[in-house]
Amino acid sequence: RGVRFHMGRLATELTPEGCVLDDGTELRADLIVEAIGSLPNTEWLAATPGLDLTDGILCDAHLRIGGLPHAVAVGDVARFPNPRYGPVPRRVEHWSVPGDTARHAARTLVAALTGTPRDPAPCAPLPSFWSDQYTLRLQSFGRPSLADRCELLEGDPTTPEGDLLYAYYQGPRLIGVAALGGPTATAAAARHRAHLMTLPEPVA
Numbered sequence: 001r002g003v004r005f006h007m008g009r010l011a012t013e014l015t016p017e018g019c020v021l022d023d024g025t026e027l028r029a030d031l032i033v034e035a036i037g038s039l040p041n042t043e044w045l046a047a048t049p050g051l052d053l054t055d056g057i058l059c060d061a062h063l064r065i066g067g068l069p070h071a072v073a074v075g076d077v078a079r080f081p082n083p084r085y086g087p088v089p090r091r092v093e094h095w096s097v098p099g100d101t102a103r104h105a106a107r108t109l110v111a112a113l114t115g116t117p118r119d120p121a122p123c124a125p126l127p128s129f130w131s132d133q134y135t136l137r138l139q140s141f142g143r144p145s146l147a148d149r150c151e152l153l154e155g156d157p158t159t160p161e162g163d164l165l166y167a168y169y170q171g172p173r174l175i176g177v178a179a180l181g182g183p184t185a186t187a188a189a190a191r192h193r194a195h196l197m198t199l200p201e202p203v204a
Helices: 097-113 183-191 193-197
Strands: 011-015 018-021 026-028 078-081 128-133 136-142 149-154 164-170 173-181
Touching (some): 078 097, 136 183, 136 193, 164 183, 173 183, 173 193, 183 193
Antiparallel strands (some): 128 136, 149 164
């Protein structure tokens, strides 16, 4: 369909005719769209003492902020450790995250306000993503970006036809799957969802 990808490249210069990539490639273009991502909106909290606003609002595993039992953060702005992927706090930008984190934050607040002696389970949503590209869909579950190994489970990437399914591992543990193709590809990715929902065993 006339679409070309320049993977791992950066645009270093805009010219009257188009742009220049960091490897010297010159691309001619009538129109350039700059897509630079998003930033968490935390400026209004800058004067609040005790908050870590580096890339969002730092929370604990129960979405509490600043060590305050009755203050929580939800949505894309919340940066919290997900026990599925280790202790490093991260944000997840996805339309389902506000609902997932809001439900968990509500349980955290109810536990604090009612004096429940035990915390609820940590917040551990399963990240997911999809993008429709013409007749194909790219679908992923989990955190493929954290993997140290990728394995092709189904399909042949050297042919233009057919579905592809990849598995992503961190050590021996499956932490993500990604599929490209039609409905059968996305169904194949969804088959691994239950496995990805399993939390790793805690280390003593």
